[in-house]
Amino acid sequence: MELIDTFFNWQVLVRSFPILLRGLGNTIMLGCAAIAFGMLAGLAICLMRLYAPKPLRRLATAYIDIFRALPILVVLILIYYALPFVGIRLSSFTSAALALSMVLAAFTAEVCRAGIENIPKGQFEAAEALGLPFWTALRKVILPQAIRVVIPPLTSNCVSVFKDTALASVVAMPDLLKQATDAQALMANPTPLIGAAIIYLAILWPLVRLVAYLEERSKRQLGAH
Template sequence: MQDFLDAFFNFEILAEAWPILLDGLLQTVLLSCVVVPLGLFGGVILALLSTSRRRWLRMVLIAWVDVFRSLPPLVLLVFVYAGLPFAGLEVSAFTAVAIGFFLNTGAYYGEILRAGIESVPAGQMEAARSLGLSRARAMRLVVLPQAVRNVLPDLISNTLEVVKLTSIAAVVALPELLFQARQAQSVTYNATPIMAAAVAYFILLWPVVRLLSRLENRQIARRG
């Protein structure tokens, strides 16, 4: 038992590794605060464009969403980071991660919001237009708020996955939490930094998980 504790829960090693783990945690929080709004922004644009009456535009959007939902995020990230320099665009690791997540998570958010918009009865748009609102204002003030409420649990669930997925930024040497934990592990030959990173992720995301459960239960109760 003592060997297990020494290998996974060694507080002496944790004290030594804590400064770089804290730096990694702050980097993860910063990265999440950038990529989640970027993904939501891209998703809103895709969802709104999907309501266009132009068939060719809808077909282009379908292809766009299918491509970026099908590509593994890790492959997309490596392609952006290693491929853009060949096009004459030098980007930092942080920028590459932001672009990759914008393309990937924007497609997922877009599909969720599109489903939310389609769940709003068509009469809501017609009623708003009859009051003199333009189509754009009716969508922004009437339809979109209801759509977001209808799919809020799905949006939060996807956001959880996005935050956890930021750990793949380690592949381009961005010093987020998992990258720093693995660096500390390689120096100490001990799994304690990895366990500390797992605990940090749990503390960071557990309140959101509880919020998601409450929203899901509330939706079930409303439907019942």
């Protein structure tokens, strides 16, 4: 009973639930913002790496390598605590969204590059033979095919971003984990942390299953071809 009262106290969970919901709202907003900006930036970096002039290709490659190697927590701390020394002050939400977006952009760029390079070069040649300009061929012929290949890994990256939003609590952003920690301190009971874990599981488990389904469907489609 002591274990239940300490970690699974129903009364404490009910009292802390509104606090956790506020944190959940912030977590969802942060995750969606990071995914939107990270995906768009990643696609732009991918195209820069593949088709830009050589200096820009090298710059894109360096960006991808650096931000795939750096832990998100390090990037977040540098943005939130180091930038003020050069006169740039960002809110905790903006700092967390920027850090998550920058790292996601690097992984997205690499995934998209692999997807585009997986398309046979004959597709470009056929589009050129039809008189399509390069960027039109890329937008209407190559990218629609590449998207089908990269959807599973991109979805997996999105799940990782939502998990990594918990790092925003380091810069005092009131996300789900930070609210759970504050509720734990307020109520002198760790049950809010268990509640946060349950909420994370309820949201992310269906997404994990979606990733598995998309990967299995992609394998079937590749096998059919």
